Amino acid sequence: MEKSPSDLTMIEAIHLVKKYPSQKDGVFALNDLSLSIPSGQMYGLLGPDGAGKTTTLRILATVLLANSGQAKIGGFDTKKQAEKARRLIGYMPQNFSLYSDLSVLENLRFFADANGVSKNKQKERIPRMLAFTRLEEFTSRRAGNLSGGMKKKLALACALMHEPKVLLLDEPSTGVDPVSRRELWLILSQIVQEGVTVLVSTPYMDEAERCSRVTVLYEGQELVSGTPRELQNKLPFEIVEIKAKPRKLIRSIVSQHPLISAWRPIGDRLRLSSQDPKNLMTSLEKELKKNDGEIKLIRQSNRTMEDVFIHLVETKRGNL
Ligand SMILES: Nc1ncnc2c1ncn2[C@@H]1O[C@H](COP(=O)(O)OP(=O)(O)O)[C@@H](O)[C@H]1O
Ligand SMILES: [Mg+2]
Numbered sequence: 001m002e003k004s005p006s007d008l009t010m011i012e013a014i015h016l017v018k019k020y021p022s023q024k025d026g027v028f029a030l031n032d033l034s035l036s037i038p039s040g041q042m043y044g045l046l047g048p049d050g051a052g053k054t055t056t057l058r059i060l061a062t063v064l065l066a067n068s069g070q071a072k073i074g075g076f077d078t079k080k081q082a083e084k085a086r087r088l089i090g091y092m093p094q095n096f097s098l099y100s101d102l103s104v105l106e107n108l109r110f111f112a113d114a115n116g117v118s119k120n121k122q123k124e125r126i127p128r129m130l131a132f133t134r135l136e137e138f139t140s141r142r143a144g145n146l147s148g149g150m151k152k153k154l155a156l157a158c159a160l161m162h163e164p165k166v167l168l169l170d171e172p173s174t175g176v177d178p179v180s181r182r183e184l185w186l187i188l189s190q191i192v193q194e195g196v197t198v199l200v201s202t203p204y205m206d207e208a209e210r211c212s213r214v215t216v217l218y219e220g221q222e223l224v225s226g227t228p229r230e231l232q233n234k235l236p237f238e239i240v241e242i243k244a245k246p247r248k249l250i251r252s253i254v255s256q257h258p259l260i261s262a263w264r265p266i267g268d269r270l271r272l273s274s275q276d277p278k279n280l281m282t283s284l285e286k287e288l289k290k291n292d293g294e295i296k297l298i299r300q301s302n303r304t305m306e307d308v309f310i311h312l313v314e315t316k317r318g319n320l
Contacts, residue, residue: 100144149180
């Protein structure tokens, strides 16, 4: 008997290695990457530019072959059973090319035809996708004249046209304004609620918090995987935020303080890592007072995925 989709690992990468021909000896785009994503998850692939996100998604989407290892979608091998895998996949590449001279509606029809969606099915599916992505009012606008956020939503609607079970999205929120970014993530969570398994890549660590699990990639390798909460809780320090004047004084105090293991500026504040936040705060208050400084704000703050990422990279580089 065939397994039902809910029993399956929907997205699987097993020891993937990818080296592009022009890459130098010893450099890999992917260096032994494994992922296992059960049905119905919103899974985040995080990492800075060049980490290997696009390479991973292209291999999973059957448009690129790995040098070794295996990728599976819904149990189908993306190399040997590419056709079967492809039917399950909706893929939105990083540089998704819509036809800028065609209208929103024409683009949707084009992608529906290209993916073998019957005209009859299109009659039901196109209005649904337009409503879903809130593009109904813009059906006759040329794709080239849409805002960045609307282009991404149209690209998403196109990728969803054939009702894929697995959605692979490569940086859907890059280059999109914050309001549209929020809207896009809302749409994605609706897609997950409908039972679609979503793998989404992003360079923004703050977006990790919208995923049920994440893998952080760096230089083609997994740095860490888990729920955002797990990763934050594993950090061996707490965070103290401080805003104080004069800036020169606070920087000089912070850079030599024995209770601070690392620090960085964020906007007009400093973000300090410390194993002893309570004593650190008391000590900073004392030091600033002694030197005629003024504290505008001091408090313990939540640990974020940005903190997780920076800590992991620094540890990897041997700076800590
Ligand atoms: N077509 C290519 N030819 C040579 N090197 C490439 C090619 N595509 C990507 N790379 C390299 O592979 C690594 C991973 O790239 P990529 O998967 O695009 O990362 P990301 O999507 O996380 O930015 C980078 O070092 C990048 O320069
Ligand atoms: Mg990329």
